[in-house]
Amino acid sequence: MGLFLLWFFFGVGILIQIIYLLIIFGRTAFYKLSKSSSNSQNEEGVTVLVAAHNEFQNLKTLIPKLFEQDYPKFDVMVVNDRSTDRTKRLLEEMMAIYPRLRSVTVKYTPDHVTSKKFAMTLGIKVSKNDVILLTDADCVPNSNQWIRKMTAPVRENGKTFALGFSGYEKVKGFLNSWIQYETLLTAMYYLSFGLWKAPFMGVGRNLCYRRSFFMEVKAFKGFWHIEGGDDDLFVNQYATGKNTAIVLDPEANTVSKPKLTFKEYLVQKKRHLHAGKFYRAEDKQKIGFFSLSHALFWLGGFGLLIYFGIDQSWEQFFIVFGIILLRSVIVVAIFASASKKIQGTNAPKNSWMHDFLYLGYFWILGTISHQAKDIQWK
CATH class of the missing domain: 3.90.550.10 (Spore Coat Polysaccharide Biosynthesis Protein SpsA; Chain A)
Structure with missing residues (x-):
């Protein structure tokens, strides 16, 4: 049952992630800039x-x-x-x-x-x-x-x-x-x-x-x-x-x-994320589906890697690892293209690493911001 749940979480996560990365974010990444003034x-x-x-x-x-x-x-x-x-x-x-x-x-x-x-x-x-x-x-x-x-x-x-x-x-x-x-x-x-x-x-x-x-x-x-x-x-x-x-x-x-x-940044982001709790329900879902599928992908993926590593099922281990690697390549490519369209500059370095760290950022800081009562502008 545990192995089934790990595969389920991993499968649902990668499916929704691909939809967001290629179809939704792709709308920006593949946007054709107008040259006419x-x-x-x-x-x-x-x-x-x-x-x-x-x-x-x-x-x-x-x-x-x-x-x-x-x-x-x-x-x-x-x-x-x-x-x-x-x-x-x-x-x-x-x-x-x-x-x-x-x-x-x-x-x-x-x-x-x-x-x-x-x-x-x-x-x-x-x-x-x-x-x-x-x-x-x-x-x-x-x-x-x-x-x-x-x-x-x-x-x-x-x-x-x-x-x-x-x-x-x-x-x-x-x-x-x-x-x-x-x-x-x-x-x-x-x-x-x-x-x-x-x-x-x-x-x-x-x-x-x-x-x-x-x-x-x-x-x-x-x-x-x-x-x-x-x-x-x-x-x-x-x-x-x-x-x-x-x-x-x-x-x-x-x-x-x-x-x-980091202190100044956290104060700023608490204010930004706090406002998100007042979005319309359907708009919360636009961010929520990405963040939930992101968590399912990483938690399910790491769970499977650990399970197959302990079980020494190396063929399945490398299949999961390959899927994780492929998604990381897609993330880097989409961010690179979107950054060129939006900013006209290269994407931030180590996008693949920040993508993993986003797992803790969203769920920890997002929860703190949602419950915060000490939000101030200046």
């Missing part, structure tokens, strides 16, 4: 919105970069959310240099709402333009075509949402290698399902939507109290296959500063 004359105004809490150093870098964008009609709105550093003075100095820079200050946050959602709502309410493009203070655009390309589906094709990718700077060390892998895997989830006309999340570091729609649905109604989720929960609740587009173009990406310590 937008020739539309619809250059509707865009407001780039940044919510910032004590981000003096990052804003000092970001704001000049934003005004290098090759787009004729845009302004930048920075919401100064209760900052105690030199953010306010910097914004005043920058507004004298850049006339299209505007700011609004949040002095306090009401008790019944979370700080970032309140800051963003205030910023969106006073925005001049209907097309809102979001990013964070610690991000920078990947090119001067960021605004044009990220907003094109909303401006030109009548979409409500445009979902983009935001990566992290590469630095030396295992933590950064893991961050690169996990960020790419997350992107493959939401970009691939978005390309399948079944979007379920986005990232606020690179997200575009209509202000009028935001106001019409009363913004974050229903999840004001949840720390985080101003991006993925909003998309999860309102994005559909008809009103949402995926922007898969390295020039439309943003790049963020990565966490440099």
Whole structure:
């Protein structure tokens, strides 16, 4: 009976994994990038919105970069959310240099709402333009075509949402290698399902939507109290296959500063994963089926290797080992192709090793995040 269960777990795991890797993630990995640029004359105004809490150093870098964008009609709105550093003075100095820079200050946050959602709502309410493009203070655009390309589906094709990718700077060390892998895997989830006309999340570091729609649905109604989720929960609740587009173009990406310590990273991921518990049931399943089959594959596979090794059934041992090796080759190939399409760069090193470590990451950190009650933005 035990051997049957091991084969069953291993078989179900590899079957679902192949479906995800080749069919679902393959939607991104095998995507044909368009070489044509937008020739539309619809250059509707865009407001780039940044919510910032004590981000003096990052804003000092970001704001000049934003005004290098090759787009004729845009302004930048920075919401100064209760900052105690030199953010306010910097914004005043920058507004004298850049006339299209505007700011609004949040002095306090009401008790019944979370700080970032309140800051963003205030910023969106006073925005001049209907097309809102979001990013964070610690991000920078990947090119001067960021605004044009990220907003094109909303401006030109009548979409409500445009979902983009935001990566992290590469630095030396295992933590950064893991961050690169996990960020790419997350992107493959939401970009691939978005390309399948079944979007379920986005990232606020690179997200575009209509202000009028935001106001019409009363913004974050229903999840004001949840720390985080101003991006993925909003998309999860309102994005559909008809009103949402995926922007898969390295020039439309943003790049963020990565966490440099495991403590900082775990705090960040707890907040990100915590929001996932509030996804719709069918969207939880999109991640759940992959993670469950991933666990079944590795646990069943290692169980079989141990069993056949002890029993000295070497023919069956090498069959199982060969299947594990073949899947690892597929993982590396899919990640390599998807990274080229999404980022225009090579995949993180040792994807096969990170794939195995993901087993502990998802189930341990995911469980902790699901039960956490100390989630904070800043």
